[in-house]
Amino acid sequence: MKLNKNFTFLLLGQSLANIGDVLYMVSVISTIFVLTGSATASSFVPFTITSCMFLSSLLTPLLVGKINLKWLMAGSQIGKTVLLFILGFMFIGITASNYIFIFLIIGLIALLDGCANPIRQTLIPYYVDAKKLIQANGMAETVTQVIQAVMWFVGSLLLLIMNAQQLVWLVVGLFILASVFLCLLENVTHIAAEPNGKFTQMKEGWVTLSKTPVLKRIALMEFFETLAGTVWIAAILYVFVSDALNVDVRWWGWINGAFFLGLILGSAYCLKYSTVVEKKLGTFMYVGSFLSFIVTFFFSINSIPIIALFLSFCIGIFGQIKNIPQQSVIQTSVSKEKLSTVYTSLGAIGTGIFGIGSLFIGLLADLLGVRIVFMISWLLLAVVSIIVHQNKSLFVRKFEQ
Secondary structure, eight states: OOOOHHHHHHHHHHHHHHHHHHHHHHHHHHHHHHHHOOHHHHHHHHHHHHHHHHHHHHHGGGTBTTBOHHHHHHHHHHHHHHHHHHHHHHTTSOOTTTTHHHHHHHHHHHHHHHHHHHHHHHHHHHHSOGGGHHHHHHHHHHHHHHHHHHHHHHHHHHHHHSOHHHHHHHHHHHHHHHHHHHHTSOOOOOOOOOOOOHHHHHTHHHHHHHHOHHHHHHHHHHHHHHHHHGGGSHHHHHHIIIIISOOOTHHHHHHHHHHHHHHHHHHHHHHHTHHHHHHTHHHHHHHHHHHHHHHHHHHHHOOOHHHHHHHHHHHHHHHHHHHHHHHHHHHTTSOHHHHHHHHHHHHHHHHHHHHHHHHHHHHHHHHHOHHHHHHHHHHHHHHHHHHHHHTHHHHHHHHHO
16 A cells, blocks of 8 residues: 555554553553552553543544644644653652552543544544545554554563653653654644534534444444453453463463454455455455354353464454454545544443443453353354344445445
8 A cells, every 4th residue: 555645644643652652551550560569559540541531532522623633633642742741750759659640640641542542533534545445444453453462562671671760751752753743744624513512512423323324333333342342351361361271371461462463464464455355345344243253252162272372363353354344434434524523432432331341341250250251252242243244235335435
């Protein structure tokens, strides 16, 4: 795929921001654990981030139309840079008695992230021709998953040669570069709707979801998929590795790594064979969803570690084979002017359900056993597969319009 200037700047800016996000998370989690010695305190980091991103998803529609999308994206990144700069100085005097202020900073950063993520997905159709959306989404997902797979490992290595504060300063540098690239983006022509009350603006995306049949199905799929995906949080997978597979903690890391490798290869496949995926978009979405629930079923009943490794890898592949075409369907389902509010609503579903679902699945794992929650997961994915099968022609029609 030949990259145009704006998509390149968007990809570079977001990639540098994603690298920085992982590294600063490594720094914060390690600092809190060193100060408190509590895994529970460390676990509140992702909980804080998820909660604030959910709140941001609800509030972002108030800004769309008032601020140019390009500057909304760049401005959120500049804001994150300033907050990281403050965090770097906070680390100088941080102790076990005042570390709680770290959560204020990461919460504010998450609020800005919750605004930036849907805007990034909205901007892709502005900067990329409709015929190249599959390729563009495939490339963006490939880069994102490579960063997620590699940078947690790199971050832990960096902590061996520098302290947490130095790591934060490194992230500040990355965030500054990301801000520069995002500022270089061309302004997009975004026609705002007529001014309405704040509540009307906040519910705009939800109204669009409810009135657009294809988006209504995708929102329903998002609900079930997100709930099913909560079994893959670190705490649940750790218990599965320990209790169901009866192996040590190293396998926890390997199974996680295999999943991310599958995501990367699934994205790379969609990128390389984008023309094929585009021609058989409905089939790829169905096959990906169907095989995801089949493989998750076998994962839930399996007790052999090496097979679990392979199944985790397959889940990553099949998930991406479904998700990348699905992104292209979303991006072509409504006008570009409505995309930002659609993505904020879908983001609110994802973060809200994930936060509540994580607590619910954790409770069920304690009460019923960890295998049971994985069985619940594949049942939920089976429902998603049925929804996709029943609406294949609808997805294809919307993409081809």
